[in-house]
Amino acid sequence: MVTAAVAGALVLLLVADASLVGYRAVCGYSAFVDRSELEHHAARVGAAAGAAAAVLLACWFGALLLAAGDPGALLDDLTRSGAALLTVYAAFAALTGVALAGWYVAPSRWATLAMVTILGPLTLVRPLVLVAGAAAAVASAEDAVAPVVASVAVVLVAVVVETIALQRWGAASATAFRPAQGTARPAPSLGRRA
Amino acid sequence: MAAGPGPQGSRPRLEVSDLVIAFDPRTGERLPVARDEVVDRLRAAGDRRAARLVARLPVDDRGHLQGAAVDEVLVRMHVQLQRLWEELRQAQHSAALLRAVLAAVRAGGPAPSRRLRVVDVGSGLGYFVRWVAGTGALGADVDLIGCDLDPVLVVEARRLAEAEGLACHFEVGDALALSGGVDVFVSSGLLHHLSTDELAPFFAGQAAAPAFLHWDPVPTYLAPLGARIFHRARMRDPLARHDGVRSIQRAHPDRVLLDAVAQGAPAMATALFGLPNRWLPVLDVVRPVIGLDARLVGSFVDALGPSAARLVPERGPW
Numbered sequence: 001m002v003t004a005a006v007a008g009a010l011v012l013l014l015v016a017d018a019s020l021v022g023y024r025a026v027c028g029y030s031a032f033v034d035r036s037e038l039e040h041h042a043a044r045v046g047a048a049a050g051a052a053a054a055v056l057l058a059c060w061f062g063a064l065l066l067a068a069g070d071p072g073a074l075l076d077d078l079t080r081s082g083a084a085l086l087t088v089y090a091a092f093a094a095l096t097g098v099a100l101a102g103w104y105v106a107p108s109r110w111a112t113l114a115m116v117t118i119l120g121p122l123t124l125v126r127p128l129v130l131v132a133g134a135a136a137a138v139a140s141a142e143d144a145v146a147p148v149v150a151s152v153a154v155v156l157v158a159v160v161v162e163t164i165a166l167q168r169w170g171a172a173s174a175t176a177f178r179p180a181q182g183t184a185r186p187a188p189s190l191g192r193r194a
Numbered sequence: 195m196a197a198g199p200g201p202q203g204s205r206p207r208l209e210v211s212d213l214v215i216a217f218d219p220r221t222g223e224r225l226p227v228a229r230d231e232v233v234d235r236l237r238a239a240g241d242r243r244a245a246r247l248v249a250r251l252p253v254d255d256r257g258h259l260q261g262a263a264v265d266e267v268l269v270r271m272h273v274q275l276q277r278l279w280e281e282l283r284q285a286q287h288s289a290a291l292l293r294a295v296l297a298a299v300r301a302g303g304p305a306p307s308r309r310l311r312v313v314d315v316g317s318g319l320g321y322f323v324r325w326v327a328g329t330g331a332l333g334a335d336v337d338l339i340g341c342d343l344d345p346v347l348v349v350e351a352r353r354l355a356e357a358e359g360l361a362c363h364f365e366v367g368d369a370l371a372l373s374g375g376v377d378v379f380v381s382s383g384l385l386h387h388l389s390t391d392e393l394a395p396f397f398a399g400q401a402a403a404p405a406f407l408h409w410d411p412v413p414t415y416l417a418p419l420g421a422r423i424f425h426r427a428r429m430r431d432p433l434a435r436h437d438g439v440r441s442i443q444r445a446h447p448d449r450v451l452l453d454a455v456a457q458g459a460p461a462m463a464t465a466l467f468g469l470p471n472r473w474l475p476v477l478d479v480v481r482p483v484i485g486l487d488a489r490l491v492g493s494f495v496d497a498l499g500p501s502a503a504r505l506v507p508e509r510g511p512w
Contacts, residue, residue, distance in 0.1 A: 028430050031273045031319050031354055033328040108283050109468070109477045115281050116420055116479060120427040179358050 003075060006082040013089050014159070015050035020096075021163050022046020024123070025170020030177050038177045046166055053158045060154050064147055077144040078151060081137040085152070088133035096122055130159060206239050207444045209437040210248060211271060212387060214264050217343055222367060226258040244436050265346040269319070271434040272347060275383070276321045278428055278438070282479060284382060285325040288409060290501070291467060291482060292380060293332060295405045298486070298493035299377050302404075310377045314340040315369040316384040320351030320362065327360040338362040341369035370399035378405045385410040385451065385483070386444040393451065397458030397485065406485045411445040414475035418443055451483045452508045463488040463510020486510070
């Protein structure tokens with residue numbers, strides 16, 4: 001039960017993170033006013049890439065358990081390490097989520113605060129958070145240290161490869177993007193947000 | 195606009211985008227720019243990193259920067275700059291104030307039924323003008339015009355507007371020399387490109403218009419650090435990052451801007467809007483200097499509603 005909860009939460013974070021990576025991958029390449037179609041598509045592609053990575057990682061963990069002499073002990077260790085990983089990543093995700101929500105719903109000045117002080121810097125520290133989570137996971141392993149280290153390395157490689165692939169896709173996709181004519185957004189309620 | 199020394203510090207703070215392109219001020223014709231001279235200026239300013247970045251730009255057989263390469267870099271930098279304006283919701287901020295200004299102009303103008311003209315000075319890729327055109331944020335009776343000295347940026351702005359079917363216009367040239375009258379001059383991130391000495395003539399050129407709104411970064415104590423982090427996180431191109439940080443470092447203090455308006459457009463009512471919170475200066479990273487025909491002040495304040503509390507009056511019947 002705990003194993004399923006930890007694994008499920010990590011998969012959710014993986015997919016959500018990949019979705020944001022996909023979104024960011026198309027930012028800064030196109031100057032059209034209305035890029036919502038491009039950005040939504042990028043977020044979906046990112047989520048799909050995250051889901052694909054999750055499937056591959058599930059295969060890795062399945063193979064690892066099948067090959068283990070004591071699958072129960074290994075599963076316990078992996079669960080413990082996964083929980084450590086989850087603790088670090090969930091804290092990062094929660095902060096990101098709060099800042100994103102603030103950016104969308106808060107009055108403009110506070111939205112600026114969320115963007116400048118949280119969302120911008122968080123983009124920069126994401127690689128460090130990935131490493132910190134991995135370190136926490138390795139540190140929490142008790143018996144099956146080698147398989148846990150290998151698993152953490154596989155997870156990190158999967159995330160890095162996914163990020164690089166999405167960035168390459170995003171650059172090409174955003175550069176080629178052309179909007180449908182006359183699709184610019186309706187005027188927002190400016191007075192409330194001023 | 196000419197590259198002037200930064201308003202703060204003893205060494206000039208230079209933006210690469212000001213140095214790699216030049217135009218004849220009389221004819222508007224593009225002038226060749228020697229890469230070595232740009233590199234030397236940056237080195238003399240103590241900016242070795244920028245000098246290294248410029249030294250990588252391609253040159254022709256006479257050592258002049260290749261126009262096409264420079265154009266590509268500048269367009270790329272402006273696209274990334276637009277992303278920052280979007281994330282700071284700058285177009286929404288500007289439009290909210292501009293709507294109040296236009297309401298005052300409509301209420302106080304001699305011919306309220308005529309169309310109004312809003313001109314974006316140094317419009318670059320025309321993000322603000324295109325955003326307003328796309329959202330209809332200012333009403334259907336407003337003609338939107340973007341002006342820039344760089345024809346490549348103007349061509350790109352036109353291409354973008356046309357592709358989205360937006361009702362706005364872009365012109366190459368000096369916005370202050372436009373014929374036909376202008377109701378409101380606006381700009382975003384232009385003022386720091388002007389030296390202190392160029393500010394007063396700049397405002398003088400708009401003294402006959404009913405109003406102007408010019409947004410520029412606020413040089414608070416946290417701004418340089420914030421700019422460094424934020425530009426690093428959001429801008430892909432190293433030159434864009436460099437100029438983004440420099441633009442904050444070059445931003446004019448409030449007093450310099452207000453004195454320049456007083457000198458250049460002494461009859462106009464002047465105010466700032468939304469000065470930064472003392473403890474949380476990142477709440478307002480850019481702020482406008484507002485110039486207004488003194489007769490329109492009452493209507494403007496009424497149109498602002500509760501937001502008028504954030505006005506910081508300087509001169510005039512506020």
